[in-house]
Amino acid sequence: MNRKNITAAKYEVPPARITRARAKTSSSLGGISPSSRPSFKHEQKHAPRENSKRAASDENKTSVVATAGIHQKRKAVLKDVTNISYEKTNINSISKVQTTKRARGGPTRRKMKEGSDVLAEIPLVQEDVKTKLAEELSKIRMVEAQESTLTVKLEEEKPVLQDVDMIWFELGSCKGPGIVDIDEDLKDSQMWSIYASNIYDKIRVTELERRPSTDYMEKLQQDITPNMRGVLIDWLVEVSEEYKLVPDTLYLTVNLIDRFLSQNLIEKQRLQLLGVTCMLIASKYEEICAPRVEEFCFITDNTYTRGEVLKMESEILNFLHFHLSIPTTKSFLRRFIQASQSSYKAPCVEMEFLANYLAELTLLEYSFLKFLPSLIAASVVFLARWTFNQSDHPWNPTLEHYTSYKTSDLKATVLALEDLQLNTNGCSLNAVREKYKQQKFKCVSTLTSPKLVQTLF
Template sequence: MNKENTTYAKDEEPPVRMTRARAKTLSSLGGIPPSSRPSFKHEKKQRPRANPKRAASDTNKTSVITTAGLQHKKRAVLNDVTNISNEKICLNSINISKAQASTKARGVPTRKQTKAASDVPVENKLVQEDVKTKLAEELSKIRMVEAQESTLPVKLEEEELVQQDIDMICDELGSSRGPGIVDIDSDLKDSQLWSLYAPDIYDKICVTELERRPSTKYMEKLQQDITPTMRGVLIDWLVEVSEEYKLVPDTLYLTVNLIDRFLSRNLIEKQRLQLLGITCMLLASKYEEICAPRVEEFCFITDNTYTRGEVLKMESEVLNFLHFQLSIPTTKSFLRRFIQASQSSYKAPCVEMEFLANYLAELTLLEYSFLKFLPSLIAASAVFLARWTFNQSDHPWNSTLRHYTSYSASDLKTTVLALEDLQLNTKCCSLNAVREKYKQQKFKFVANLTSGKPVQTLFY
């Protein structure tokens, strides 16, 4: 041991390591003596040598933690994002800013000021901690009061506003109707019915059925290898296919619409007519069904006459020709609305009348001659004839049906008479898939019903 170290140990206390905070504090009290100033050379000697391997491992750990933190943020789920919680957050932020403004007015330092003064002596730190605790207590009291005041009144105000809107809409709908017209859209509280938007929706699809209807004379003007009878045989077979796979009626109606729209502009050979039929049913199933049949099932139903590649090629051809416009109003789209308007005149819903109207509408799918009638006109005529079949003592058409269908009884004369011929099967058509379908118990045997008095007597 050398002499300097022994004398230093006897006369003086061991040197205290000088930090920046300590140096700043001492300088504010009167300056730092030269002998007590830190020696950077001394610090450099006492500082341990950095381990490069450990530094690399530390950086890897921090990078892993950072990526884990980012992944956790992306996977975060917002449990409650209602309007009430958002209002509470906004109110709390406003209250915090008000509290900060009030503390500034009283001379209390804010959070930024306390953070900037973190290097002052210990006495100032104690004062800041007291201020923080008081500020926290004030904010907690403000939040509790706001939470109690804002929860119940906000809910009550929202319910009152919703009820006022419903009442106002009901008044508007009631004022737009004429005398004797039943409001079938009065149940605005049931969101499943879309009653508020139903009139606008049906106004829109009435325009669409005119824009995208198939040609009414494509057999005479374009097609050379197929006939209306071949078309009827194809659709009669597709009715059986839809029953086999338990498809919804909308799929069948859309299938026939796609077939007619494609045949209106494309020449096709009779060998490929069945391929067109199953391809259009495949497209309609994808559009309407929850679980559509696979391509292989449609190939199987044709006894593997067509391969999977041929069906997919035809599917692409049909979609490109139609420009992917599959949202088309069919007779079934209007039939739901018109049956709802028809049931308003009954004390209890008549299920048999609904089945009979659907039966009459499906009979028209097989007939090429019914392409000259609009889907809405066919749906209104089916309701007209179904009501007459069940009750000949009263006129089947009333002001409510006239209002919601936009057709008068005289407008329906030609279509109703043609539809009655289909019901009576005056032409002895051998295509019986629809008739056999509605002769089942689940449809109340409505295919066996006929009207005792001819409907033509109503139009004299």
């Protein structure tokens, strides 16, 4: 047997045994002899050609589908609509294959069941695609409608935005006669004082919600007194001067102390720990570079350790629920001084220093907790203006408009402030007075009014 015959023997199917009866039957019927059947190798030669033709046709279909999808995306962001036709083509081809297989004898029962399940699922897929297309189209129509409405609104607002000065003039004219508009710096990108009135309306509500108790010394505290509180705050004024802290830190420190003492019993041995810890928290909130914990321990002559301060800090913050954005007297004082300066030809620096001095004096006094911070700020401006000028009434329509207080509302607070200014009680706490005796504050702590303010009410 030569090599060709050996190779053919390997790949060709061996012919069945031919008997005399089988040969006679095939010759009588005129059929093909078993020896003339095509080999398995011959069938393999034709199969790749058919597969390549199918692959080429599938690639052509895919390219057509992709091209149609690109053109569809240019119109709107939708799913590829051409997949529907592609699915229909597949459905037709599947049905043809099913018919052909049935004609030839068909597949087994299991394959027929699977094919029927596929055909049953295809209409559901088509319905899902149609539903998604309808949803996408409705979204696009809604977006187009909103864009058209927005365009119309912008076109209507263009002339309004171009005439900001006229609008602001109209808003200012609505405030009434004799009221100076202190928020006219609308064009200053860093000011945006158009929001100032809304901000101060908001903090007027906040000062009522988060104010400390006005009688916690009588109802709760047993080991400390108002005088001890005053000594602590007088010492904290010196600490703030030592570390050059901003005034807001001092005001927030006192607020945190009073809010904590309103509901927490504390011993006098831990009162200083409470004070330095509240100043540490306020410094972290207000300062750019806050002093370290070790510095506050050092300022107490290491009476308290670092661990004790950090533990107290956690206790205070958890009790307050981290609510540190609190309007203090200083918050309102800036606004009211600005309204007060509007009646002067040039800003009066001495009046501003005197107002800050009087406001800090109130921090030492426990009795001033019964007054709201905004009321104290308005009364401070009232008394400071009267100290510098007794020829004219210190209150005017502009101040009444921006403070929302009339002269009669300020009587009790102003009279209490005058007692602090004159030091009628002989208070020995001099940290604030010594602070404002410095030349950089124009020595305003030495000023008093020759006429009593009682005559204005």
